[in-house]
Amino acid sequence: MPALIPLTLQPHVSRSEDNTFLQNMFGERSLQTLVKIHEQLQFYEERKPVPVLDSAAALAHESLLLVHDTIAQKSYDPELPPLPDDIDDNEDSVKIIRLVKNKEPLGATIRRDDLTGAIVVARIMRGGAADRSGLIHVGDELKEVNGIPVDDKKPEEIIRLLAQSQGAITFKVIPSVKEEEPTKEPKVFMKALFDYDPKDDKAIPCMEAGLAFKRGSILQIMSQDDATWWQAKHEGEANPRAGLIPSKQFQERRFALRRPDATLPLQRTSSRRSSGFRRSFRLSRRDKKTNKSMYECKKSEIYDTADLPTYEEVTTYRRPSGAKHRLAVLVGPPGVGLNELKRKLLISDPQHFSVTVPHTSRAKRNQESDGVEYHFISKHLFETDIHNNKFIEYGEYKGNYYGTAIDSVRSVLSRNKVCLLDVQPHTIKLLRTAEFKPFVVLVKPPAIERLRETRMNAKIISGKDDKGSAKPFTEEDFQEMVTTAQTLEVQHGHLFEKIIVNDDLSTAFGELRGALKTVETETHWLPVSWTHS
């Protein structure tokens, strides 16, 4: 039934199409409902109704918020019809997108398609403005920005155009046929083993989209879709926007190319002494005369080319109560004070800390007991054990072998004690297993001026002669300590979870003890591979 046109309007309606239009409009049910609501409201307004419930105002407020929330949670993106398969190039169906952009970047990168020459969206940064809008997708072809055609523009020019625009930006795009699958927030965390600054990276497709980080940073990897550029953000960072970082594979390749010397054997930092693995033996020895340079390193010091430090996947770990402790590994240049720090730890809590008992093939002396100063074994057995890789480190001095057996470490750990072990840096990688979960600390010397001040009365056990006599530090010792520490940090920095400067001894000791306490009791990051053995 045609609706009636109000009388007041009738004289103005002369054309038949106007008449049809008005009839249709007044015939619409929604309009009629609105008019009815309007009339009811007017009716009640005049009667000034009293609320039925005292809490009516609060209820109304709550309902309003509920309605707001319901609406806010709904997606009102326009549902575009899928593109037909037989899309004609000359008849591109375009999509007009209007985004309101504040100061943050758009969060998308573009490139010129080699084949078609078109400007296409190369990637969408997770959590960025473009991603959150859900309207722009990888592969979309960009035709216009704010009405300016971009076909003939270089990607850099377009980026500039985008960076300059504030507020609403209108894009005209030809949507890519394949739309990206929405993915769940990934839970992959990587510890960065190198420093990275996109400003120094010529290869990055968009410097502004890069994410800078330092060695030791924990990164949440948001996307590994691209083989060369991952998307990541700093762990715990509230901002959902991801940045570009080089992928593990790509960075490894770059490191391998950048460091042709990586395959060369390491230069010994000191020809004077083969420092390091004598140390873990010395603490448990009473015979102080025959220590030090008596051991010759037998393990290879070849730099492992597989050790290109990029990223290591990590996860959170908290030592279950009663579980074995992580192995506490100390590394540092000769004379820096590792022995002193271990001694202080042992004295501070002998029930809690312990060291390994070394093995030797030399004959037991009268005052010695097997298993106290050393485990005394035959030369033949020592050689068999070497052959069977039973030693973490071993050496030979005056025809006798000395070494730290892996089982000695196990023995300390199985007594539920923290095992303090100091090793040569190249040994660390043998210990990096789920069983030992080594917590590796580098002890560094302070600046040389401070060494001169603090070590005035200290003595270094000289390795120049075989007697191992203790002598005051020389200027050369200090210099060597500083340069060795620098080399250690450059070559093995990625292996250290903690770096302590041994300036004031009690401060350094406090720091070391605090760090050990933290790994014993608190949640921290650990390589994923160590958590499922």
Ligand SMILES: Nc1ncnc2c1ncn2[C@@H]1O[C@H](COP(=O)(O)OP(=O)(O)OP(=O)(O)O)[C@@H](O)[C@H]1O
């Ligand atoms: N912070 C410090 N301040 C002053 N003296 C120190 C400090 N740390 C260590 N020393 C002293 O320096 C000397 C060398 O220390 P220590 O023997 O512990 O070194 P080390 O790292 O074990 O060296 P190496 O393995 O080459 O023997 C000792 O006399 C020690 O008391």
